[in-house]
Amino acid sequence: MAGAARKKAMETLGKSMTEEVQRWGCMKQNGVSLRYMMEFGSKPSLRNLLISAQFLHKELPIRIARRVMDLETLPYGLSHKPAVLKVRDWYLDSFRDLRLFPEIKDPNDETEFTQMIKAIKVRHNNVVPMMALGVQQLKKGLDPNVDYEALDEIHEFLDRFYMSRIGIRMLIGQHVELQNPNPPPHCVGCIHTKMSPLEVARDASEDARSVCFREYGSAPDIDIYGDPNFTFPYVPAHLHLMVFELVKNSLRAVQERYLDSDKVAPPVRIIVADGIEDVTIKSTMI
Known part of the structure; x- marks a missing residue:
């Protein structure tokens, strides 16, 4: 310098x-x-x-x-x-x-x-x-x-x-x-040109479920729905963080709701939907 x-x-x-x-x-x-x-x-x-x-x-x-x-x-x-x-x-x-x-x-x-x-x-x-x-x-x-x-x-x-x-x-x-x-293949800097949101959602959900296990000793199941062949350019780390927080909050809500219940906690459903101009990832409870 x-x-x-x-x-x-x-x-x-x-x-x-x-x-x-x-x-x-x-x-x-x-x-x-x-x-x-x-x-x-x-x-x-x-x-x-x-x-x-x-x-x-x-x-x-x-x-x-x-x-x-x-x-x-x-x-x-x-x-x-x-x-x-x-x-x-x-x-x-x-x-x-x-x-x-x-x-x-x-x-x-x-x-x-x-x-x-x-x-x-x-x-x-x-x-x-x-x-x-x-x-x-x-x-x-x-x-x-x-x-x-x-x-x-x-x-x-x-x-x-x-x-x-x-x-x-x-x-x-x-x-x-x-x-x-x-x-890595299909990567331009931090951007993955063929990122699979379904794959990222699976990884993030497993991480969130591990956190739930550590916190409560158990965790609801997670069912993930979406097109495994759908990809789009994005930053995997950013999507992972967003889905992780979404699923973590959903798991906490379900776990606390059924904490003192005799009923088995229902699974959390994660739906990955691709639209014409956007991608939607939402969490629901059966």
Whole structure:
């Protein structure tokens, strides 16, 4: 990393981190579609990797700065909870790292940049449980007459925050995976071009059932229905997480409903249905 460029960046940040975050947080965010990432990543040449790194060098600070601004302006004192302050500091550290990195001009810069954003991704691994801890800290300090479930502003923020986090991690993960010289079959970075939702649903359901077994000592059966030949381009890890949460909640609901009953808990049905423009995965109880 060029010493002069680093020194200049440090001077810029040193003037006022708050002003820098606000300036970048007000910039326009650029949307990136799954289709574009597939087409762009289908031929991960050195030139394309360089273009990708240059894009992320400008895009990631915008997205991260917005999250910092959100974390500092939360209602009901959530911004001041220790766990939330910890998360904010992680985002500030990542923003600082990105802004300190000089202009990316050649493959060596791209390689160094890739290592840095890999470290950023690892830094943010525990954001979700840490935010959950922050919410718990908020609940403990709330007036007993205040219903947390009715605090729509908090729920709306968390929805936005987690969606943005997925986007940031997807951008980083896609760039990093494009470096793989031997990608798995049908994979373009993180994207599986022929992903079977039925197969992912089976894996996620088994994982959710294992959690239910550990929690309750037993678990309802799971019946999964769908076309085994149907595939579409998507990120398996993302779908796995969504189906896992869906099935886990369904299993918990059934298990607790029949916990003190003489009746055998009915199986949970998972239905994977493909439409013209979308895919629906739903959970029902017989």
